[in-house]
Amino acid sequence: MQKDLIAELARRLWEAGNGADAVDPAAADRLDDLELAYAVESATRDLAIAAGERAVGYKIGLTSQPARDTFGADEPSAGHLLAGRLLEHGEPLATAGLFNPLAEVEVAFTLGEALPGQDVTAQDVRDATATVAPAFEIVDSRWHGGPRGLPMLVADNTNAARAVLGSAVALSASGDLSRLTATLTIGSTTVPGSAAAVMGDPAEAVAWLARHLLRGGRRLEAGDIVLSGTLCAPTAISAGDHLIADLGELGRIELDVT
Numbered sequence: 001m002q003k004d005l006i007a008e009l010a011r012r013l014w015e016a017g018n019g020a021d022a023v024d025p026a027a028a029d030r031l032d033d034l035e036l037a038y039a040v041e042s043a044t045r046d047l048a049i050a051a052g053e054r055a056v057g058y059k060i061g062l063t064s065q066p067a068r069d070t071f072g073a074d075e076p077s078a079g080h081l082l083a084g085r086l087l088e089h090g091e092p093l094a095t096a097g098l099f100n101p102l103a104e105v106e107v108a109f110t111l112g113e114a115l116p117g118q119d120v121t122a123q124d125v126r127d128a129t130a131t132v133a134p135a136f137e138i139v140d141s142r143w144h145g146g147p148r149g150l151p152m153l154v155a156d157n158t159n160a161a162r163a164v165l166g167s168a169v170a171l172s173a174s175g176d177l178s179r180l181t182a183t184l185t186i187g188s189t190t191v192p193g194s195a196a197a198v199m200g201d202p203a204e205a206v207a208w209l210a211r212h213l214l215r216g217g218r219r220l221e222a223g224d225i226v227l228s229g230t231l232c233a234p235t236a237i238s239a240g241d242h243l244i245a246d247l248g249e250l251g252r253i254e255l256d257v258t
Helices: 001-017 034-048 065-071 122-128 150-155 202-213
Strands: 054-059 077-082 103-110 131-139 158-165 183-186 190-196 225-232 242-248 250-254
Touching: 001 034, 034 054, 034 077, 034 122, 034 150, 034 202, 054 202, 077 150, 077 158, 077 202, 103 158, 103 202, 122 131, 122 202, 131 225, 131 242, 131 250, 202 225
Parallel strands: 054 225
Antiparallel strands: 054 077, 103 131, 103 225, 131 158, 183 190, 183 242, 242 250
């Protein structure tokens, strides 16, 4: 029965992310634990790859304590990134096919080395990182009305929808990431943020992800892109918006929404 449930939820969530209607939350009545939720998330990844997609890395959610408190989570959550959902820098974001998109401001890591150890630390992450870049992640729930609990969030790939990376720099040139501040500007709205909200340091979030993946028999590999968690509160966006994220010494990134 669990295999049938995993397959059914994965199919419906995948289809909702590709033009179908949002999924009725009643379908998640038996989605009652995280192990099952991650199995659904993994199954949606398999469906994407079977459809010709390519997995290029991961995203981390619930990296701030208030976000974890909202979902009653003891730790962050993780999802996968697909090549077909990454926008080129300068390419506009089309809202068609999205339900209630929100913009997040992130630090994107691109790894130069794998992180295979069970006790990965933030310093290990810094040592293994090739480049970092300012990034937007666009999050969106495929559940009608949004997730009503942690398993629903996780099963839906932790709300991963679209992403765009700005210009990359060597990590050594970025200084102490934990001290980064950020500003998201959308028209007359300004949303402040801080890397300290991302588990104290975005590199700590990536270290958590490395350990999390190892528990499931996977690992972070050289070339993987990791969106490490939002510095600014997730902010609603709509067609016609022009987004600017300024991450200080890490640079800035802009995005038009159509």
